[in-house]
Amino acid sequence: MTAPESVYRKIARELAAQADQHAADRHPQLGRCAAELGLVYLEFDAHPPATDHGVKAWDAAEAARESLTWGTAVGCGSDTARARLHLALDALAREHAAH
16 A cells, blocks of 8 residues: 655645646746746655644645636746745754754
């Protein structure tokens, strides 16, 4: 029996399909945003958020997904960058707490 797919991986898989579709439709900015956001969700899967920065990362990632829904690459890009930053700060806080 295999374990069910995590919500993070499911979202990343959906974003990969969106990225492929945007690339096929010749919308490279939206495709890139979807792909980069998918990587953020894979990072959530590998290292679940553990601090307030993790919560902020989740909120930013969800805002980026909403921007993609409306076809807005600018909002998606800035929110994805915020999510990556907060994920990095979350990782640093976890590392600091471990020592």
